[in-house]
Amino acid sequence: MVNQLTIIFRLIEVKDMAIRGIKLKFFKHCIYLVIYSLFRCCQLVFWWLTGVQSHLKSCRNGENYESSAQLLKVWFHSSGRIINFSLRHHFMSTHVNFVHPNYALQKHITLMTVTDKEAIFSIQGECDDVLNVRKWPFLNVGHPTTAKHLLIMPISSMIKLGEELGDPKAKVIWIYHTARCGSTAMSQVFNSLPDVVSISEPNCLFSLDMAFKEKYFEKKKGSWITSDEYQQIYKNAVRLLVKPYKRDANVFAVRSHGYASKADLHLIPKLFPQFVGIFMYRNVKEAAISLTRVSQGIYLHGDCALAVIKNPILSLLFSNLRPSNLLYCSCSEPRHLEWLFKRENIVKSCNFINSVIQFAGACFHYKEVVAKGLPVVAVKYEHLQEDKTRLFKILFEHAGLEMTPERERLIDQALSEDSQKGTDADKKVMAGVKADITQKMVDEANYFLRYYRLPNWGEDILLPKTLGY
Template identity: 35%
Template sequence: MPIKSFNRLAECMPENRKTVLWVYHTGRCGSTALSQAFNALPNAVAMSEPLCFISLLQSFSDKELSYIYNLEVKKQYRKLFQSIVRVLLKPSLKDADILVIKHPAFDSLSHIDLVAEFFPEFKIIFMYRDAKPQISSLYRAIGNTDMAVALTKVVSRNAVLSNLFPFIKPIDLEYDRCYICEEHIEWLYAREKKRPICELGIFSVGYSETCYHYRQAVQNKLMPIMAFKYELFRNNLQQLAALFDHMELRFTEEQSSLMHKALELDSQEHSDISRALVAKKQVTITPSMIAEANESLEYFGLPKWGESITLPNTVN
């Protein structure tokens, strides 16, 4: 569909009357499980990392990040983002008055200023966990995949193949979390020029950049935003009650029971990163890899590898 036609379609969408929860996250922090828990409710629909946001970023990244610096391209990007969200809000087959949109992790928080401008009524949360378990979990799930990294780069950056396989994205897109800050891009390129960054180091860049931009969003007071830490959130009904309070909704016993049962299940059960499969993977994290991780954590002002972190507005 031509972009102009898509924008016109979005403008025809009915006014949204749902309570919308927008979920930002670092990845490997319980966000998929939360989506699963909301889908267990009869009056809720949760979308987990819609591919349209990935396609949007990749399409405009091909213009060498000009959508940040070129005013006309930036205008196109902003309009298309607004249209995408409006279409996502369209009525669904399930009669729902709660809609949860879990933003893709790799460029999490990149759109928070647009959400604040176009959809100020949305409720926003940020999910995270301590650096060591998050980065280790991601590395265990998709690390040691150098061939896969190379293949996904070829497919996603080829004009023909990317259209044939739009769901394939570069595994190393963790880098792109720096794309909204020119200073961070320069730091990253200068660092890699000295020596290639290992996969664990790439994952640590993504984690650190995401936590950094969350803190910036809180400091800039773009929108009311609460943080939920995995170590505190998992199987904690009081945290769920706090989440519903943030959404300005009543949390009933029936909702509590349904969501608690859903949270006990493996949200990745039928995927390549299910708990059982990931637990079987043998990975080695060397001192030099940890040093690379600490380089990113230190640059962004975060606690070192193995230390605990508590970000602003974390529900305790």
């Protein structure tokens, strides 16, 4: 193991500060995983002796539903992890007891991660509000930071709990987006309204998509999105995501994880046609450059990622490093996935071309959904910048919400601040990050844009059913 990790650590010495910073975080996560592995071995022995492991096994087999949710106390979480979603092994936790799955319906508990095997809920302290978008612009950042306990249940229990809960009674506005298009500001707007719960980029549906994508890609099967298993888990994950919380509200505004918007576009209108759907986008040049700049300081790239992915031991330890770097664009086009997996493309493509695929794929799937007559409309960032008041009035009218003078005041106040302040995408942080785009990169981008039947790099785009245009 030491020899395997040495390969990674030697790759940390790089000149680019943004990349160096993320590799240092990865180094911290490696140290954490060594400690966790030792802790986990001792824990499993203890659980085997005390009967905890035997009970867990029976619950995974569909037995003991009434006590199939395991409550864990969190002592530490890996602040140096380089991942997109939190899994069990990113938390140093100890067993408390087994409880009924209904425990998850308490108002201070939120759904954090869903895979094809289990659902993980985060339990915050009494004073913490992880859904406060002003403090946590991205729910996936707030969850691990505020978690005091975890509640983990097998996927069969989550499905049964979701079926018992049923569809949400409140109005739900679902915000799909290409990323870097003003969607975070939109979440801040809804968060500022007293009768709305705003959920910004939950990872539960993204983690589900990644788990199925990797499985289906390896088996060379068709689309996972159309499978009955995937849709059943997905539907009940949404139900548990928009369950009642501390803040009583008549409206939920859920902003998709940017990389999960494609799957959400196809499934939300189909499974929940009563939801109001809004797709946010901007011109491709500005969107791709902005996303490229942000991703330079967030995701592990180049030789370091390649060494992990290609190593049989390290790839098991860092099971979702592959989605973080090669599949995070969440494309479902097989030949694009094949392209991304080629050794020579892993190093050279990660930031820029994935940003283009992310944008183009999201717009393409939006157009497909609109062509089917499903209930989704679009909002363009450039139009929002031109006349915020006019566009929000149109948006509220479409969503069936009243635009009052007090709401106008709250919206103006929310938009006056940096919506991503305090995150890796803070305007002050991003000011010193550059993205050098060459003509060769533009030509490569145009290849994908043409494939998805979108305007070329640098040209304006206007999608069908764009509000006000």
